[in-house]
Amino acid sequence: MIRHIFLFLIILSSCRSYKQDILFQYDKKFTEADLAEVTESVESNYILKPNDIILLDVFTNKGERLIDPNFELIQQANAQAQQQRDIFQYVIQADGTVMFPLIGEQKIDGMTLVEAEMQIAKEFGDVYIDPFVKLRINNRRVFVLGAPGGKVIPLTNENMHLVEVLALAEGVELGAKAQNIKLIRGDLVYGVDLSTISGMQETNLIVEPGDIIYIEPWRRPWLETLRDVSPALSLAASILTLIVVIQNL
Numbered sequence: 001m002i003r004h005i006f007l008f009l010i011i012l013s014s015c016r017s018y019k020q021d022i023l024f025q026y027d028k029k030f031t032e033a034d035l036a037e038v039t040e041s042v043e044s045n046y047i048l049k050p051n052d053i054i055l056l057d058v059f060t061n062k063g064e065r066l067i068d069p070n071f072e073l074i075q076q077a078n079a080q081a082q083q084q085r086d087i088f089q090y091v092i093q094a095d096g097t098v099m100f101p102l103i104g105e106q107k108i109d110g111m112t113l114v115e116a117e118m119q120i121a122k123e124f125g126d127v128y129i130d131p132f133v134k135l136r137i138n139n140r141r142v143f144v145l146g147a148p149g150g151k152v153i154p155l156t157n158e159n160m161h162l163v164e165v166l167a168l169a170e171g172v173e174l175g176a177k178a179q180n181i182k183l184i185r186g187d188l189v190y191g192v193d194l195s196t197i198s199g200m201q202e203t204n205l206i207v208e209p210g211d212i213i214y215i216e217p218w219r220r221p222w223l224e225t226l227r228d229v230s231p232a233l234s235l236a237a238s239i240l241t242l243i244v245v246i247q248n249l
Helices: 002-017 076-084 113-124 162-168 197-202 221-247
Strands: 053-059 089-091 097-100 104-107 132-137 141-146 151-154 176-185 188-192 212-217
Touching: 053 113, 089 097, 104 113, 113 132, 141 162, 162 212
Parallel strands: 141 212
Antiparallel strands: 053 089, 053 132, 097 104, 141 151, 176 188, 176 212
């Protein structure tokens, strides 16, 4: 009887320990009432800002090479050299400027990609004939934690919705709480419920670079405790069996 009570107390105390790895729980300083109000985000073009890492491609003759897949307008050797060239990254500094080769320092923070491309193409006009500029941002990403595991999802497109990011992170699995998803953006925390259609419609969020998305996993303390104590119980049973066998000899 005492042994059964002791085992019950161990399992009961273990239930609490299996909640210790759940992240971003509510506490006295931050309760569910402190969640930011979720409103439908308006789609907009991304605005460049300091610390963004960008890739720059410059083409002559209004981008002739981009629409010449068979390399009919240029020699094959030049095409291969273009494909094998090094790719350089440029970082927007704290003052919003970037130092580019040939055209020097350019201030592009606060601009959209299209606006920055037009400005840089204008500067390259003094060097190349009819330059065509293409910019790409190389460090836009969000972080998905919780049930899917730790994943870093790059934002390859502008105006990516929360559901699209979750799909790239392998979706909301059976072991995840679809009704308890948190999106953390700086000082703001949004509660997201994807367990119902109305909940999804009310939280049609567009993610932003640096967002943290946490999907709380389901925990089954009794099953996990049983799994963890099974080796100890098996060892104890083996010892008891050995003792009984020895006593009966």
